[in-house]
Amino acid sequence: MIHFNPEFTSLSITANKVYAEMGYKQIQPEEQVVMLTESLLKEILGIATPEYTFKLYRGNIEGDTVYLDEGSQLKVGTVLSSLMQGSESFAIFAATAGNTFQRYQEELKKGDDLLKSYVADAIGSCIAEETGDYMESMLKKEIGALRHTNRFSPGYCGWHLSEQKELFRLLGENPCGITLSDTCLMTPIKSISGIIGIGRNVKEKKYGCRYCELETCYKRRK
Amino acid sequence: MNEELLSKLSELTEAGKINKALAKGQDGVDEVTKQALDEGVAPDAVLEALVKGMSAIGEKFAQGKAFVPNMLLAARAMNAGMAHLKPFFSSGQVKRKGTFIIGTVFGDLHDIGKNLVAMMVEGSGWEVIDLGVDVKPEKFINAVSQHPGCVVGLSALLTTTMGNMEVVLKSLREKYPTLKIIIGGAPISQNFAETIGANGFATNPQGAVELLNELVA
Numbered sequence: 001m002i003h004f005n006p007e008f009t010s011l012s013i014t015a016n017k018v019y020a021e022m023g024y025k026q027i028q029p030e031e032q033v034v035m036l037t038e039s040l041l042k043e044i045l046g047i048a049t050p051e052y053t054f055k056l057y058r059g060n061i062e063g064d065t066v067y068l069d070e071g072s073q074l075k076v077g078t079v080l081s082s083l084m085q086g087s088e089s090f091a092i093f094a095a096t097a098g099n100t101f102q103r104y105q106e107e108l109k110k111g112d113d114l115l116k117s118y119v120a121d122a123i124g125s126c127i128a129e130e131t132g133d134y135m136e137s138m139l140k141k142e143i144g145a146l147r148h149t150n151r152f153s154p155g156y157c158g159w160h161l162s163e164q165k166e167l168f169r170l171l172g173e174n175p176c177g178i179t180l181s182d183t184c185l186m187t188p189i190k191s192i193s194g195i196i197g198i199g200r201n202v203k204e205k206k207y208g209c210r211y212c213e214l215e216t217c218y219k220r221r222k
Numbered sequence: 223m224n225e226e227l228l229s230k231l232s233e234l235t236e237a238g239k240i241n242k243a244l245a246k247g248q249d250g251v252d253e254v255t256k257q258a259l260d261e262g263v264a265p266d267a268v269l270e271a272l273v274k275g276m277s278a279i280g281e282k283f284a285q286g287k288a289f290v291p292n293m294l295l296a297a298r299a300m301n302a303g304m305a306h307l308k309p310f311f312s313s314g315q316v317k318r319k320g321t322f323i324i325g326t327v328f329g330d331l332h333d334i335g336k337n338l339v340a341m342m343v344e345g346s347g348w349e350v351i352d353l354g355v356d357v358k359p360e361k362f363i364n365a366v367s368q369h370p371g372c373v374v375g376l377s378a379l380l381t382t383t384m385g386n387m388e389v390v391l392k393s394l395r396e397k398y399p400t401l402k403i404i405i406g407g408a409p410i411s412q413n414f415a416e417t418i419g420a421n422g423f424a425t426n427p428q429g430a431v432e433l434l435n436e437l438v439a
């Protein structure tokens with residue numbers, strides 16, 4: 001298992017990414033929002049302790065299920081199983097903006113500055129995603145000449161969220177300080193989890209919305 | 223004259239201009255509301271102007287032309303105006319449209335979406351009681367018992383906690399068979415709302431406001 005606490009300097013979170021997370025695409029946010037984002041970003045990058053972990057397993061895919069050699073089965077659904085076709089091993093991962101950020105955010109919420117809470121929330125989402133990207137780049141180093149697929153998470157593309165339980169069983173108790181509730185909610189809230197297929201011939205294909213049943217998914221709306 | 227003040231008030235609310243100190247020396251909602259009331263404009267007309275500003279920004283958000291921060295700024299501006307209207311609410315001279323009780327269902331801790339809906343519904347002239355996150359059926363029942371005639375809103379962000387909406391809805395309806403309940407959150411669809419028997423669903427705060435207004439019309 002590889003477990004790491006990336007230095008923030010190696011995560012490339014810019015104010016522009018936070019604006020995009022808040023929905024501002026081509027438009028420049030209001031001055032107040034810009035000022036708040038810049039100052040919060042500085043503050044948060046100074047205290048946050050993002051972490052990621054991944055574990056490699058040999059395995060294979062049959063139908064809609066990933067079978068790991070150690071005995072675990074992940075029913076990822078037909079969309080994801082086809083996107084991971086050809087994988088010979090799998091990385092099971094988790095990444096989080098960390099508990100320090102979670103506590104920071106809880107403190108903020110006690111106040112009544114909703115705008116500040118909201119901007120901090122968007123920064124937290126960016127940190128979680130960015131830590132995921134960093135994890136992927138480290139995985140790349142680890143697997144050398146092999147290729148890997150995109151990362152896929154329970155709750156997307158027909159992979160039921162309840163499968164979080166099996167993922168967390170594989171990752172061991174509290175990976176990176178993340179806990180999983182009965183309803184499969186991770187705490188810290190700003191956390192992600194999932195699987196990446198690895199093999200000589202796999203491709204980094206995007207999500208396969210055409211086949212997915214989740215009509216409300218935002219990746220579909222985009 | 224009044225017309226002009228009122229439309230200025232709507233514009234300032236929509237633009238999130240709170241007060242002179244924050245609006246670069248220009249009058250904000252705070253000053254203009256006070257001025258309008260001082261000049262004898264009816265408080266309910268003032269309220270209407272504020273609501274109009276909020277609904278304009280809610281509409282733009284629903285169309286993807288404005289963003290969450292815009293709604294938050296507008297709500298702050300609205301609150302600055304509401305502070306001047308408080309005495310008229312207490313005296314009964316201005317009335318709320320109804321009471322809306324909202325919460326994120328048990329098992330779920332997400333609150334941004336719920337907070338936005340609460341804020342915009344309040345900004346549309348309703349009294350809002352926010353029960354917070356991870357709310358169990360008993361807490362909803364208790365709140366409803368204290369506010370006869372209220373409408374309830376349930377929020378959830380995950381497919382796993384979506385199921386808990388049905389649990390809350392059923393327990394509420396058992397005690398209050400005619401209670402109106404609306405639901406929302408990222409994974410919610412019209413289909414799901416109909417299946418569990420909710421009175422409606424909306425994908426954004428302005429949708430929630432329109433839904434509520436229809437329900438009490």
Ligand code: B12
Nearest residue numbers: 153155186189192193217218335375377380381406407408
């Ligand atoms: C940002 C984001 C993240 C971030 C931050 C998460 C957070 N909640 O803070 C990160 C990257 C960390 C993340 C992680 C995960 N996420 Co996520 N995430 C999102 C995303 C893109 C936006 C969520 C958001 O903040 N929206 C902004 C707020 C304002 O919107 P909202 O809460 O939906 O509220 C609006 C409406 O729904 C409505 N509304 C809300 N409540 C109510 C109530 C009433 C009465 C009414 C009328 C209306 C209403 O009005 C609100 C205002 O417009 C959504 C997709 C999307 N676009 O919705 C997925 C989404 C929520 N995530 C999803 C999933 C699956 C996950 C993960 C489980 C993935 C994983 N395994 O790693 C994890 C879970 C994290 C955890 N703690 O357990 C799914 C959830 C559905 C499901 N399958 O269960 C979604 C819907 C994506 C999808 N597949 O479509 N996520």
